[in-house]
Amino acid sequence: MNHILETKSLFHDFSGWEVLFDVNLEVREGERHAIIGPNGAGKTTLFNVITGMYKPSQGAVYFKGKDVTGLGPYALSRLGMGRSFQITSTFERQTVFQNIRMGVLSRKGIRFNMFRKVDGLEDVTRETEEILKRINLDKERDYPASILSYGKHRSLEVSMAMATDPDLVMLDEPTAGMSKDETKYAVELIRRLTEGKTMVIIEHDMDVVFSIADRITVLHLGTILASGPPEEIREDQRVKDAYLGEMEE
Amino acid sequence: MTKRMAKWVSWGFLCLVLLVFPRVFGIYYSNVFVAFAIFAVYSLTLNMLLGYTGLLSFGHAMFFGTGAYTTAIALDRISGMPLLPVVLAGFVASVVLALILCPIVVRVGGTAFAMLHLAFGQLMYVLALKLRFLTGGEDGVGGFPIPAFSIPGIISVDMTNPLNFFYFAIAVLGLSTWILWFFTKTPIGSIMIGIRDNPQRVEYMGFRVTHTKAIIYCLAAGFAGITGSIYALFQNLISAEDGYNIMVSFGPIMATIVGGVGSFSGPIFGSAIFSIIEELTSRYTERVELVMGLILIGVILYAPMGFMGVMGLLKQRWLAARKVKLEGAK
Amino acid sequence: MDSTTAMYVAQGIHGLAYGMILFLVASGLTMIFGMMGILNLAHAAFFMLSAYFSYQALAMTGNYWIALLAAPLATAVVGVLVERFLLRKVHAFGHVGELLLTVGVSLVILDAVKAFWGTESLYVDLPESLKGLIHVGGLEYPVYRLFVIGLALVVLFIMAFLLYRTRLGMVVRAAVSDADMVNALGINVPLVFMLVFGIGTWMAGVAGVAIAPILTVFPGLADQMGMDAFLVVVTGGFGSLSGAFIISLVFGELSSYGVQFISALAPVLMFVLMAIILVIKPTGLFGERE
Numbered sequence: 001m002n003h004i005l006e007t008k009s010l011f012h013d014f015s016g017w018e019v020l021f022d023v024n025l026e027v028r029e030g031e032r033h034a035i036i037g038p039n040g041a042g043k044t045t046l047f048n049v050i051t052g053m054y055k056p057s058q059g060a061v062y063f064k065g066k067d068v069t070g071l072g073p074y075a076l077s078r079l080g081m082g083r084s085f086q087i088t089s090t091f092e093r094q095t096v097f098q099n100i101r102m103g104v105l106s107r108k109g110i111r112f113n114m115f116r117k118v119d120g121l122e123d124v125t126r127e128t129e130e131i132l133k134r135i136n137l138d139k140e141r142d143y144p145a146s147i148l149s150y151g152k153h154r155s156l157e158v159s160m161a162m163a164t165d166p167d168l169v170m171l172d173e174p175t176a177g178m179s180k181d182e183t184k185y186a187v188e189l190i191r192r193l194t195e196g197k198t199m200v201i202i203e204h205d206m207d208v209v210f211s212i213a214d215r216i217t218v219l220h221l222g223t224i225l226a227s228g229p230p231e232e233i234r235e236d237q238r239v240k241d242a243y244l245g246e247m248e249e
Numbered sequence: 250m251t252k253r254m255a256k257w258v259s260w261g262f263l264c265l266v267l268l269v270f271p272r273v274f275g276i277y278y279s280n281v282f283v284a285f286a287i288f289a290v291y292s293l294t295l296n297m298l299l300g301y302t303g304l305l306s307f308g309h310a311m312f313f314g315t316g317a318y319t320t321a322i323a324l325d326r327i328s329g330m331p332l333l334p335v336v337l338a339g340f341v342a343s344v345v346l347a348l349i350l351c352p353i354v355v356r357v358g359g360t361a362f363a364m365l366h367l368a369f370g371q372l373m374y375v376l377a378l379k380l381r382f383l384t385g386g387e388d389g390v391g392g393f394p395i396p397a398f399s400i401p402g403i404i405s406v407d408m409t410n411p412l413n414f415f416y417f418a419i420a421v422l423g424l425s426t427w428i429l430w431f432f433t434k435t436p437i438g439s440i441m442i443g444i445r446d447n448p449q450r451v452e453y454m455g456f457r458v459t460h461t462k463a464i465i466y467c468l469a470a471g472f473a474g475i476t477g478s479i480y481a482l483f484q485n486l487i488s489a490e491d492g493y494n495i496m497v498s499f500g501p502i503m504a505t506i507v508g509g510v511g512s513f514s515g516p517i518f519g520s521a522i523f524s525i526i527e528e529l530t531s532r533y534t535e536r537v538e539l540v541m542g543l544i545l546i547g548v549i550l551y552a553p554m555g556f557m558g559v560m561g562l563l564k565q566r567w568l569a570a571r572k573v574k575l576e577g578a579k
Numbered sequence: 580m581d582s583t584t585a586m587y588v589a590q591g592i593h594g595l596a597y598g599m600i601l602f603l604v605a606s607g608l609t610m611i612f613g614m615m616g617i618l619n620l621a622h623a624a625f626f627m628l629s630a631y632f633s634y635q636a637l638a639m640t641g642n643y644w645i646a647l648l649a650a651p652l653a654t655a656v657v658g659v660l661v662e663r664f665l666l667r668k669v670h671a672f673g674h675v676g677e678l679l680l681t682v683g684v685s686l687v688i689l690d691a692v693k694a695f696w697g698t699e700s701l702y703v704d705l706p707e708s709l710k711g712l713i714h715v716g717g718l719e720y721p722v723y724r725l726f727v728i729g730l731a732l733v734v735l736f737i738m739a740f741l742l743y744r745t746r747l748g749m750v751v752r753a754a755v756s757d758a759d760m761v762n763a764l765g766i767n768v769p770l771v772f773m774l775v776f777g778i779g780t781w782m783a784g785v786a787g788v789a790i791a792p793i794l795t796v797f798p799g800l801a802d803q804m805g806m807d808a809f810l811v812v813v814t815g816g817f818g819s820l821s822g823a824f825i826i827s828l829v830f831g832e833l834s835s836y837g838v839q840f841i842s843a844l845a846p847v848l849m850f851v852l853m854a855i856i857l858v859i860k861p862t863g864l865f866g867e868r869e
Binding site (some may be wrong): 299316319349353356357359360361364366367368371372375376480499502503506535536537538539541542543545546549553 | 612616618665668671672674676678679680683684685686687689690691693694711718781806807810813817844846847850853854857858861862
Binding site for chain 1 (some may be wrong): 431434435437438439440442443446447449450451452453454455456457458460464474489564
């Protein structure tokens with residue numbers, strides 16, 4: 001089985017405070033991989049190290065078989081890695097259309113063009129509008145992102161990560177703070193958008209995790225406790241002790 | 250289509266007004282207008298950094314001054330320099346300066362960016378005073394020949410005639426304005442706005458923030474150089490006080506804030522307001538800076554969105570009032 | 580001590596005196612920045628204002644010591660008023676608004692001073708006890724400069740006491756290294772801000788009074804000192820007091836010996852030093868934040 005993403009004994013610390021400890025994550029091509037773990041387990045830090053926000057203090061990250069340790073977010077994005085944020089991070093003052101268009105410009109490699117009006121790039125506009133339809137935000141096309149409802153704003157957040165057309169998308173708690181209905185809708189949207197792609201998702205909601213994931217990795221105190229298919233994780237005694245049991249209390 | 254036609258008509262009208270301006274208002278006010286136009290376009294270049302990329306520079310004068318000194322020194326030292334190349338030289342010199350500073354300044358943002366520029370700008374000011382053999386020290390460079398605008402064999406227009414210079418300056422500054430405006434509408438322009446609002450996300454979407462910033466920085470510097478170059482030709486003199494003084498850096502910031510940071514035309518309106526206030530207050534008092542300072546404080550306290558923001562608010566209220574009226578009539 | 584050595588020593592003390600005054604201005608600047616995140620561009624204007632206040636107080640009372648005490652206090656009162664009624668109101672609009680507001684305040688002070696006192700140089704006369712020269716081992720040195728160094732040391736001592744021995748100082752130190760901390764500690768932030776701003780301007784005021792008899796009082800006073808103080812803060816690192824101290828003394832000596840040996844290029848030396856340090860470390864010598 002091909003590994004699209006692999007970390008090899010990854011360590012990270014914040015001024016001496018170990019947050020990641022010997023993490024060996026393996027994500028297979030095409031799978032939906034969930035990372036779970038109690039608060040403070042290092043999930044977001046792991047994301048930040050993989051996506052190039054931080055350099056790991058030790059270890060290496062392999063993406064599509066290439067050593068990408070220490071590459072910046074822009075470089076990883078160009079190699080085909082997308083990422084959404086736990087705290088919504090859109091361009092709030094710009095319209096929904098402009099938010100998504102940013103991703104379309106990126107996927108087309110239009111980065112420094114200063115000789116054409118961006119509104120005049122018909123294929124960019126068309127592709128952006130197609131995406132808006134697919135994510136059901138075409139009615140909100142010209143609204144500034146900041147006035148969207150919470151659920152829709154979160155959808156935009158995830159869709160922006162997808163708009164660059166990544167092969168691997170890393171979603172950091174896409175359903176954080178959503179109501180039951182919003183969550184249901186978001187899960188459906190994520191499923192639809194990530195069709196045929198590899199996805200790594202951090203998620204707290206166990207219903208979401210068990211309904212969406214092919215494989216689950218449990219992170220605990222900065223290190224991997226277990227990794228495997230959902231049924232296996234559900235039965236794993238160590239996981240139950242460390243995490244699931246705690247949730248049921 | 251009618252909207253488009255209205256646009257063309259208003260552009261045509263503006264050109265017509267500019268064409269007849271010197272004939273109607275005379276040379277004195279034409280010169281006032283040129284001074285305003287230089288300041289306005291210079292403020293626009295600052296707003297490319299401040300309003301569009303979120304970078305506050307306290308040393309923008311170094312590009313204005315470098316453009317001005319380059320043009321002045323070129324004309325002073327090299328005989329027979331033609332007009333357009335010396336303006337272009339002002340552009341290029343400022344871009345070169347920007348390229349030298351780029352590796353340092355694009356890595357930082359916020360206050361550090363502002364302060365580094367304050368320091369570098371002041372360094373240029375001191376250099377302009379101290380490198381006498383090149384800059385003439387406190388006297389500056391002045392009295393250099395102003396070349397004619399000429400296309401060999403076709404046309405040659407005397408630029409020492411204030412009327413001709415008016416048209417030349419307005420044409421160059423108008424073209425600069427259009428290029429800057431066009432830039433904001435291009436793909437890199439939209440990335441630039443993204444950097445202002447959320448640089449991290451821009452980076453995560455596959456754009457290299459530092460490189461994009463560097464391009465915008467050089468562009469803003471280059472066009473600031475052009476305005477400086479026109480200023481040197483306009484005054485036939487450039488000194489450290491007019492080129493590199495810290496007030497030359499603060500002026501466009503104030504004009505931009507007063508006019509409104511959020512829009513392209515804000516700095517133009519701000520410059521107009523400042524030019525008018527300066528023209529009026531200087532007739533009655535020497536305390537122009539005091540008045541400017543009070544206006545700046547007042548704007549920041551009571552209308553932080555500036556002139557354009559206030560206009561937008563008034564328009565909204567007017568629309569709302571009309572809506573109420575219309576609904577009442579139903 | 581032969582005359583050449585004496586000259587070097589004298590230059591050294593000159594540099595020390597200037598460095599100390601510079602530190603009085605720069606430390607207030609860096610403290611306000613570290614605490615409030617505001618780069619107070621009106622800082623040098625306060626410095627100058629205090630010099631004018633000292634001239635006025637001396638003209639009114641004829642007593643130098645009263646001027647020395649009253650002028651910095653009056654300046655601090657102006658500073659507190661600016662913080663309370665202007666800066667606090669724009670705090671919500673972010674740092675650019677605050678920064679520009681201080682530009683506006685600076686313009687108003689600089690121009691108002693011209694309106695009140697004119698543009699001529701004004702002389703501040705010293706009392707007899709501070710005039711004259713002191714003789715130490717063949718070295719003749721002006722008493723007043725030594726007094727300035729002493730005065731700066733006293734202020735430094737007061738500052739050190741406030742910072743390391745009081746609750747306010749604890750809060751300030753915590754805030755300079757981590758601004759969120761103050762909120763977490765549940766402290767009356769607006770009050771602390773006002774006090775810090777007042778103390779910062781008071782220190783600039785002391786420096787203004789100290790420099791008045793040396794340089795005379797004139798509107799351009801703010802330019803030179805303001806720029807040097809900003810360079811100190813940038814080079815030493817934003818919000819770093821120890822950085823400000825070291826760089827102040829280095830700059831003081833640089834300008835003192837620089838004028839001696841390469842007078843034409845002396846003003847450039849500080850910029851060169853700054854550029855070198857910033858290229859190596861963009862946050863300044865001891866700075867950790869931007």
